[in-house]
Amino acid sequence: MHKNALDIQNALGNSSDIVIRNIGEDSAIQASVFYIDGLVNTERLEEHVISPLVHNVNAALKTAKMLLSHSTKESIKAIIQGNAVVVNNVSGNMTIVDVSMWKERPIGEALTERNSVGLLLGFTEKAATNISILRGILKTPNFMVENIEKGTLTPTTISIAYMRNIVDKGVLKEVKKRINDVHVKYVLQAAIVEVALKKNKMTIFPLTSYTEAPDIAASAILEGKVVVFVDNTPHAIICPSLFVSFFQSPEEYYSSYGSFSNRFIKVLSFFIATHASATYILLYKSNVFSEKINKLFYPKDALVSPLISAVILTMLLKILTDGMFKVNKNLTTFFAFISTILITESLLKLKIISPFCLFVVSLAYVITFLFQSRGGISSTILGLNNIHLLAAVLFGLPGVILLTSVMIIHVVMLKSINVPYFSPLIPFKPKELRDVFFRSNLKEIINSKHSYLKKGNRRGS
Structure with a gap:
């Protein structure tokens, strides 16, 4: 065997799934084929690689996806990624042949984003598959993908997708910088990338968003945003993500009705949810209702105070929600229904x-x-609901008002990839308000231009 073949063999070790096929007599091995069992399509390997080499070691391989390797390190990396490497033991030439067959979940409906309208497709765990789905939507040579590998112990591919003639260059540059600044042993999930994109800012507000829906990712790219895929993660990270974007939903862009009411309901629901428990405590303290209503809402013979009741119930709901995802899928509905009824009924009695x-x-x-x-x-x-609840208990109405004011100031000061989080409200951009409080004419939204950073960093041609 040539030195290159021996180096590859020694580097891969004696792992039982490493396969080495030697071509030729034992005394004169002319070629060696390295691959990992289970990661390659053995039928393609046998037909396009092994059979031609058996007949003639210098024969041209019958596959379109092949390239010459210039180092054993490159060859070892290719083998680990599911390719086969052919080493000519006479010349030492190494050829990487793509006969990979990664097992992945079939493309199906998004598991965590169920919409009544829109594409019935969801991303999978393979970044290459997800990018190919976007390629099917964005049929233009301007759609670009850049790959960065992170992880010193086991490398993981991070793909940055954008539209080169639309993307905000300042945003793209900052995304690349923050991902390149990640230095870790391994990247098994997208969490480490999300933390890097947030730049470790201490806030409870999400500065990036993620999606499993290809149409949402494609729409973000067409708005000049950057979409990041992490291999082995079934969702795309969208950046920048602004506060107003969390009140938008895909259904609004497929229907001509409800463009105002949907946004209004979501904004109203946000304020209700963040202040509901605090309002309950404030009403209890103020005694604004008659004694009869107070007895109905706040029974005097209750074993614990309203604060403790709210805390207990919040904790139980959190436990039940987490428990639903832990039990067998077939028992989820049964678990949620029975446990909720039994526990709440017992607490009430x-x-x-x-x-x-x-x-x-x-x-x-x-x-x-x-x-x-x-x-x-x-x-x-x-989190905001719990914080406001605590403020209402300790400081009453002034505490809730002060905390709400502090939170508003905090949100206004936040930035997502150097873009003001509260944009286009602060700083005020009247031309971009057509998709904030309500969804205006779709033609106007599609043809509108988005700029996230200052003019010096604005998108290029």
């Missing part, structure tokens, strides 16, 4: 919680599912 407390806390929790698909903002809503 024991007078640990009141019916009004159950309604208020449950309302806030149910509203979060309106924002579940865009990632992050639902947790923010629950």
Whole structure:
């Protein structure tokens, strides 16, 4: 065997799934084929690689996807990625042949984003498959993809997708910089990339959003945004993500009706969910209702105070929600239905919680599912609800007002990839308000130009 073949063999070790096919007699091995069992299509390998080499070691291989390797390091990397490497033991030439057959989940409906209209497709765990789906939507040579590998122990491909004639160059440059600044041993999930894109800012507000829906990702790219894919992760990270984008939904762009009412309901729901528990405590403290209504809402014979009741119920709802995703899929509905009824009924009979407390806390929790698909903002809503609840207990109405004011100032000061988080409201951009409070004419939205950073960083041609 040639030194190159021996180096590859020593580097791969004695792992049982490493296959080495030697071509030729034992005393004169003319070629060696390296691959990992289970990662290659053995039928294609046998037909297009092994058979031609058996007849003539210098024969041309019958496959379109092949390239010459210039180092054993490059060859080893190719083998680990599911390719086969042919080493000519006479000349030492190494050829990488793409006969990979990665097992992945079939393309199907998005699992976490169910929409009544739109594409019935969802991303898979393979970044290459997800990019090919976008290629089918964005049929233009201006659609670009750049790959960056991260992970010193086991490298993972991070793909940056954008439209080169539309993308905001300042945003693209910043995204690349933040991803290149990631230095870790491995990247198994997109969380480390999301943290890097947020630049470790201490905030409960999501500065990036993610989606499993190809049409949402394609729309973001056509708006000049950047979409990031992490291999082995079934969703795309969209950046920048502005506060107003979490109130938009795909259904609004497929229908001519409800463009104003949908946004209004979502904005109203956001404020209700973040202040529901605090309002409950403030009403309890103020005694604005008659004694008869107070008895109905806040029973005097209750075992615990309204604050403790709200905290207990919030914790139980969180436990039940997490538990739903842990049990067997076939038992999810049964678990959610039975456990909810049994626990809430028991708490009501024991007078640990009141019916009004159950309604208020449950309302806030149910509203979060309106924002579940865009990632992050639902947790923010629950967090704000709990913080306002604590402020109402400790400081009353002035505390809630002060906390709300601080949160508004905090949101206004935030930036997502150097873009003001509250844009286009602050700084005020009247030309871009056509898709904020309501969805205006679709033709105007599609033909409108978006600029996220200052003129010096604005998109190029």
